[in-house]
Amino acid sequence: MTIREVAAAAGVSPKTVSNVVNEYVHVHPDTRRRVQDVIDALGYRPSAVGRQLRSGRTGMIALAVPTISAPYFADLARHVAAQARERGLVLAVEQTEGQLEREREVADGQPVRFADGLLLSALEMPDEELAAPHPDTPIVLIGEHGGSDLPVDRVGIDSAGVARLAVEHLVSSGRTRVAFLGDKAPVHNSARQRITGYRAALEDAGLPVDPALVPHCRDWSREDGREAAHALLEARPDVDAVFAANDELALGALAALREAGRSVPGDVAVVGVDDVGEAEFSWPALTTVAIDRAFVAERAVELLTSRLADPGLPPRHLQTPYRLVVRDSSLRQRAVTSRS
Structure with a gap:
């Protein structure tokens, strides 16, 4: 169905049909109704490409x-x-x-x-x-x-605020040796802000920022969290809490803690960030900061x-x-x- 066929059926020019389709105001109401009735009856659909060319937009x-x-x-x-x-x-x-x-x-x-x-x-x-x-x-x-x-x-x-909230929660529950998982090189904006918030929350609580509690991570996947958590346990076996920069790292840390025979949250508490779907169904269910x-x-x-x-x-x-x-x-x- 073309605009010319609609125009012929409605007894108007193709330009008038175009004016109706494009909702131009200078069309007589009776003409607009007659053209619209023909459009509806014939099932005419304006060309999306043509409209995009006229508007300069692709949609x-x-x-x-x-x-x-x-x-x-x-x-x-x-x-x-x-x-x-x-x-x-x-x-x-x-x-x-x-x-x-x-x-x-x-x-x-x-x-x-x-x-x-x-x-x-x-x-x-x-x-x-x-x-x-x-x-x-x-x-x-x-x-x-x-x-x-x-x-x-x-x-x-506000990733610094996200990290503060997570670490404040861990400290308020009596944890004093809080690790951070997510320190990677090169450091992107998310990692930089989350480690800044982690350090600020520890300082506010009067707790030292121990480099041994901040193991290097290759990236922010489950595998990286598992690997970094194993390195953390080797360097600081007395760690009692882990703040992970995202839930994937946290889920990897949960796996490493299970493999090391550590109970969660009895021995080590774990908090992540994002509240991905898997967080609620992990074992144990993961505490997280939902964005x-x-x-x-x-x-x-x-x-x-x-x-x-x-x-x-x-x-x-x-x-x-x-x-x-x-x-x-x-x-x-x-x-x-x-x-x-």
């Missing part, structure tokens, strides 16, 4: 994350896809592997050149590059980036679509709520503490 947005295999980013992508669908947008997902050059390529619009805008979770790009103008592809940052003066739309995560991924997705898509509608808006900065969900790996009694 696609992109999400770039370090890896889609990590439960946190997989769930974030699920929420972003739902938000895009609600707005009639198509989502493309790009995986950067946390590599600086690939993050730069994505920010420059190379792998996602057909996208109208980009949601970017960058691990390695410095703030000065993220703050550079990107006129062809508007960007909304997700995660831990720079200070409040960074002139880019952003849905931030509100639904909030991140909804607000990031809102910022991007409003930026596309009005490029002159000032930069907006939002902070993601997080909460401590206490399960058996740190306390037998369940509780929830929230912060925004």
Whole structure:
């Protein structure tokens, strides 16, 4: 069905049909109704490609994350896809592997050149590059980036605050030899902020920051958590708590503690970050700091679509709520503490 066939059936010009389809106001109400009735009767659907060419938009947005295999980013992508669908947008997902050059390529619009805008979770790009103008592809940052003066739309995560909340919980339950899993090289923004919050919480509690309680991790996977926890137990067998920078590391630590014959939480308490689906069903169930991924997705898509509608808006900065969900790996009694 073409626009000319609709025009012939309605007794109007193709231009009038186009005006009705595109909701131009200068169409007589009787003519608009007659044309719309023919459109409905014939099942005419406007060409999406034609509308995109006229608007200069593709109706696609992109999400770039370090890896889609990590439960946190997989769930974030699920929420972003739902938000895009609600707005009639198509989502493309790009995986950067946390590599600086690939993050730069994505920010420059190379792998996602057909996208109208980009949601970017960058691990390695410095703030000065993220703050550079990107006129062809508007960007909304997700995660831990720079200070409040960074002139880019952003849905931030206070990872130092996340770490403080976790360590404060461990210290309040009487733990005094609290380890940190997640110290890797090179240190990206998330790791840097979480170890900063870990150290600050120990200092506030009057506890020493012992380098032996901060083993090196190759990365943030379950395997890395298991390996780092074994190294930790060898260096500091008296450790009585572990704060892991994410749940995958924490789950690996739980496996290492079982293998070493340590009880959790009797001998060693464990807390992670993210509240991935597996956390509730691990043994013991994992205490974790939950980061509100639904909030991140909804607000990031809102910022991007409003930026596309009005490029002159000032930069907006939002902070993601997080909460401590206490399960058996740190306390037998369940509780929830929230912060925004």
